[in-house]
Amino acid sequence: MFSTSTKSPYITKRRSSIHGYGVYARCDIVKGTQIIEYVGEKITKREAEKRADRDLSQAQVNSDHGAVYIFVLNNRYDIDGNVAYNTARYINHSCDPNCEAEIDRGKIWIAALRDIKKGEELSYNYGYDLDDYEQHPCKCQSNRCVGFIASEELWPQLKSLLNKGRI
Numbered sequence: 092m093f094s095t096s097t098k099s100p101y102i103t104k105r106r107s108s109i110h111g112y113g114v115y116a117r118c119d120i121v122k123g124t125q126i127i128e129y130v131g132e133k134i135t136k137r138e139a140e141k142r143a144d145r146d147l148s149q150a151q152v153n154s155d156h157g158a159v160y161i162f163v164l165n166n167r168y169d170i171d172g173n174v175a176y177n178t179a180r181y182i183n184h185s186c187d188p189n190c191e192a193e194i195d196r197g198k199i200w201i202a203a204l205r206d207i208k209k210g211e212e213l214s215y216n217y218g219y220d221l222d223d224y225e226q227h228p229c230k231c232q233s234n235r236c237v238g239f240i241a242s243e244e245l246w247p248q249l250k251s252l253l254n255k256g257r258i
């Protein structure tokens with residue numbers, strides 16, 4: 092267990108223009124670098140479902156607590172990153188991210204998807220499914236923004252959902 096917040100030489104945390112706090116590159120970061128581990132409590136799928144429902148209902152009450160922090164680790168377990176020591180939970184979602192989450196030998200890492208310049212805000216795609224997508228509007232401001240936080244594989248589906256809504 093970690094007694095203090097996780098640290099990485101690559102990053103610094105401060106207020107973000109996207110949402111609440113954000114995590115920024117403290118130096119140039121080379122593509123493929125494992126920047127910081129995404130840590131938390133290891134929980135069963137069943138417990139994860141319960142917590143996701145709870146987090147979502149809290150998000151509806153308090154928009155500053157807007158995220159679901161559950162991460163898929165493997166077929167049996169998830170990681171609940173909603174713990175004070177998990178610095179990686181401050182990384183925002185983007186539809187055009189510069190990082191991605193990768194699983195390496197039982198650990199979740201936030202890794203650089205491309206070369207990142209000092210001072211850039213770090214982001215990754217949260218990979219949400221389309222259940223309750225309306226609860227997760229995206230404010231990433233990128234040119235590719237689809238308006239909601241969703242896994243990129245689901246964008247065609249999301250776009251057709253949004254089009255139907257307009258008829």
Ligand SMILES: [Zn+2]
Pocket residue numbers: 185186187229230231232233235236237238239
């Ligand atoms: Zn977006």
